[in-house]
Amino acid sequence: MEQITPFRIEVPQADLDDLNRRLDHTRWSTHCFEGDGGWSRGVPTGYLKELADYWRHHYDWRAAEARLNSYPQFTTEIDGGTFHFVHVRSPEPDALPLVISHGFPDSFVQFEQVFGPLTDPRAHGGDPSQAFHLVIPSIPGYGYSQPTGGSPWPFPRVADAYAVLMARLGYDGYITQGADLGMWISLLQAGRDAEHVIGAHLSFLFTPPPDDPAAMASLSAEETAVMGKMAYFDRNLSGFHRIQATRPQTLGAGLVDSPVGQLAWIVEKFYDWTDSAKAPEDAVDRDQMLTNVMLYWLTRSGMPAAHFYFDNADLLPIWPPIAQPPVVSCPLAVAAFPADPGQAVRRFAERLYPDIAQWTEYDRGGHFPAMEVPDLLVGDLRSFAGVVRGRC
Secondary structure (H helix, E strand, O other), rough: OOOOEEEEOOOOHHHHHHHHHHHHOOOOOOOOOOOOOOOOOOOOOHHHHHHHHHHHHHOHHHHHHHHOOOOEEEEEEEEEEEEEEEEEEEOOOOOOEEEEOOOOOHHHHHHHHHHHHHHHHHHHHHOHHEEEEEEOOOOOEEEOOOOOOOOOOOHHHHHHHHHHHHHHHOOOOOOEEOOOOHHHHHHHHHHHHHOOOOEEEOOOOOOOOOOOOOHHHHHOHHHHHHHHHHHHHHHHHHHHHHHHHOOOHHHHHHHHHOOOHHHHHHHHHHOOOOOOOHHHHHHHOHHHHHHHHHHHOOOOOOHHHHHHHOOOHHHHOOOOOOOOOOOOOOOOEEEOOOOOOOOHHHHHHHHHHHEEEEEEEEEOOOOOHHHHHHHHHHHHHHHHHHHHHHHH
């Protein structure tokens, strides 16, 4: 079935009433450690209570729903799954098609601030020759790409489905972009649909340390710092990964039942992985972050999102990353942001991906650049578009 169906988000009022009831009756623990006033043991209870109160009494889902519905959304069936995607076509006839793969714990909501600048640069002070047709699918089990039918969705299957989607939309040559889980989807799509992918852009890249002791012994101070960030992530920030990759069913039961539980599970990552000092809102807009949380809550994505880690556990070891990376023949771009725990040493990356055509290290931003530093991400993609056009 190749039909593409327009889609609108229409949340029943009963679901919002249920959310409010659950927030009103949250059972807060009385055994919380707040001694250091920080995040070393997870989300501080005082911060979480204040955020939950804001969610209950000040956040406006209906306004967010109307805004999201202003973007063209669709569903289509591919390989037994129903895929939801945003498809914003540029007014520029020579725009390059760009498919963006999101990760965890985000969604297409992360990219709202870049929709306009990427698709209509003429209206945003940019060069119209750098325009993109934008396609953002939701990973199976995330948001409105549900239900998944209970069958596993490993990365190669998702990458192939995205390739089918791009062909179904009539795009012959296109660029992939991704971070987090979307990094692997984008790389695999570039490798498996090499006939049509003309470039791959990553805003997140892990580089495994080589087996060569000499290479490790010659690390610069900057490279040593990058490796240290990777080790810190493995040691202190990877608990979510290990739980989701081993016991998604157990964790998911709590996430789909408790809105504050789902809130804490997501907000923790927005603190740990962003260029923030005291709270996630130092780096990202509070309402946009809550809209992302709402997408998980309203669609009960906590459970299937965790299962996606289980489905890909063999491909997503914490340390080192995938031993045999996808073979990519198209030009590759890497945008590195300092607060992102997913860091890369360029010379290690070049061992895996020989055609790195653009490598940019920024002095601000983190794991969610489309929310934190949209100007930098847009500029990096526009620059890469020039590289790709020069190759074509």
